[in-house]
Amino acid sequence: xxxxxxxxxxxxxxxxxxxxxxxxxxxxxxxxxxxxxxxxxxxxxxxxxxxxxxxxxxxxxxxxxxxxxxxxxxxxxxxxxxxxxxxxxxxxxxxxxxxxxxxxxxxxxxxxxxxxxxxxxxxxxxxxxxxxxxxxxxxxxxxxxxxxxxxxxxxxxxxxxxxxxxxxxxxxxxxxxxxxxxxxxxxxxxxxxxxxxxxxxxxxxxxxxxxxxxxxxxxxxxxxxxxxxxxxxxxxxxxxxxxxxxxxxxxxxxxxxxxxxxxxxxxxxxxxxxxxxxxxxxxxxxxxxxxxxxxxxxxxxxxxxxxxxxxxxxxxxxxxxxxxxxxxxxxxxxxxxxxxxxxxxxxxxxxxxxxxxxxxxxxxxxxxxxxxxxxxxxxxxxxxxxxxxxxxxxxxxxxxxxxxxxxxxxxxxxxxxxxxxxxx
Numbered sequence: 001x002x003x004x005x006x007x008x009x010x011x012x013x014x015x016x017x018x019x020x021x022x023x024x025x026x027x028x029x030x031x032x033x034x035x036x037x038x039x040x041x042x043x044x045x046x047x048x049x050x051x052x053x054x055x056x057x058x059x060x061x062x063x064x065x066x067x068x069x070x071x072x073x074x075x076x077x078x079x080x081x082x083x084x085x086x087x088x089x090x091x092x093x094x095x096x097x098x099x100x101x102x103x104x105x106x107x108x109x110x111x112x113x114x115x116x117x118x119x120x121x122x123x124x125x126x127x128x129x130x131x132x133x134x135x136x137x138x139x140x141x142x143x144x145x146x147x148x149x150x151x152x153x154x155x156x157x158x159x160x161x162x163x164x165x166x167x168x169x170x171x172x173x174x175x176x177x178x179x180x181x182x183x184x185x186x187x188x189x190x191x192x193x194x195x196x197x198x199x200x201x202x203x204x205x206x207x208x209x210x211x212x213x214x215x216x217x218x219x220x221x222x223x224x225x226x227x228x229x230x231x232x233x234x235x236x237x238x239x240x241x242x243x244x245x246x247x248x249x250x251x252x253x254x255x256x257x258x259x260x261x262x263x264x265x266x267x268x269x270x271x272x273x274x275x276x277x278x279x280x281x282x283x284x285x286x287x288x289x290x291x292x293x294x295x296x297x298x299x300x301x302x303x304x305x306x307x308x309x310x311x312x313x314x315x316x317x318x319x320x321x322x323x324x325x326x327x328x329x330x331x332x333x334x335x336x337x338x339x340x341x342x343x344x345x346x347x348x349x350x351x352x353x354x355x356x357x358x359x360x361x362x363x364x365x366x367x368x369x370x371x372x373x374x375x376x377x378x379x380x381x382x383x384x385x386x387x388x389x390x391x392x393x394x395x396x397x398x399x400x401x402x403x404x405x406x407x408x409x410x411x412x413x414x415x416x417x418x419x420x421x422x423x424x
């Protein structure tokens with residue numbers, strides 16, 4: 001309940017002088033009956049405007065030395081991180097037997113310790129083609145007559161402010177990369193760096209000096225950009241997209257209050273809305289429209305031809321002497337000239353892609369019922385300086401494989417008669 005103003009307190013006394021009951025005064029003023037009794041009692045004791053709680057001793061006073069020591073040990077010293085009073089309160093409860101509330105600790109620290117220094121932020125304008133800022137938004141959207149929770153990935157070029165908003169039903173690794181590919185194609189290319197938040201699909205350990213998610217790191221290497229993560233708890237580090245994404249999604253949905261028939265219609269409407277806005281919005285870096293600034297920046301972006309297929313798993317495997325590798329409980333064949341060498345295995349949407357020295361060398365269906373997946377072409381071909389091809393199949397073996405490819409399933413007796421012709 002907000003603090004009563006002085007004129008409201010005077011009104012309480014005037015109504016009481018007119019013999020109104022406490023309940024009637026409370027109802028007229030829109031406050032509780034306890035608040036009315038409190039102000040009447042304070043006036044009767046002659047305290048005036050003084051708050052009786054102001055001189056009340058703090059419960060945390062007995063822990064002053066412990067609080068000072070904790071603040072000195074956990075303070076950043078350069079104002080980068082303010083005091084976390086919840087952590088301090090939990091530490092006091094565990095080590096000092098403190099029985100007060102978190103709020104009492106917060107009030108005591110605020111009253112008796114100086115405010116930490118604050119650091120302003122640097123405003124940065126980058127040259128064209130250097131950076132794209134990326135962030136998610138969540139919205140409940142009427143699609144096909146039903147409210148659906150959808151996620152939009154916004155990519156904004158830091159120089160021209162041109163943006164792309166790609167809608168998705170999930171934020172997992174596959175959808176994360178799919179939205180990247182779709183967003184880069186809408187922007188006309190890939191910038192040199194991508195400024196992202198510290199979400200798990202992007203960062204295994206938070207911060208600019210953290211550790212990039214290994215799957216996302218391989219995707220970034222294949223797409224041709226460097227991952228530039230923000231510092232933890234610093235959304236201002238990607239302020240362009242952070243400030244824009246809410247306004248963009250909100251304006252779009254207000255323009256279409258009746259919703260959309262399908263997710264495809266939502267995406268088409270979003271692309272048209274962004275294109276129209278780019279003609280009207282002005283780019284601060286150039287003074288021209290966003291569309292004109294984007295037209296000048298687009299030739300400086302890396303082309304989208306090298307964008308990889310999306311994958312949610314990437315591992316390194318050593319090819320066995322039978323020209324196979326193991327992945328997700330299944331065995332897949334690899335060209336024979338890679339035997340005893342290490343290859344990169346990517347788990348894509350529906351396929352397993354095998355790479356060596358930056359080139360795809362094999363591709364199989366992923367997650368099928370078979371536990372052994374072979375491609376006979378991997379066992380044939382000419383010799384290399386380091387590898388001879390496996391011994392070819394004999395006449396019976398070749399004929400058996402030819403019969404197995406027939407559209408009709410054969411019994412053993414059928415194989416016997418057909419192979420007898422070869423044997424003779």
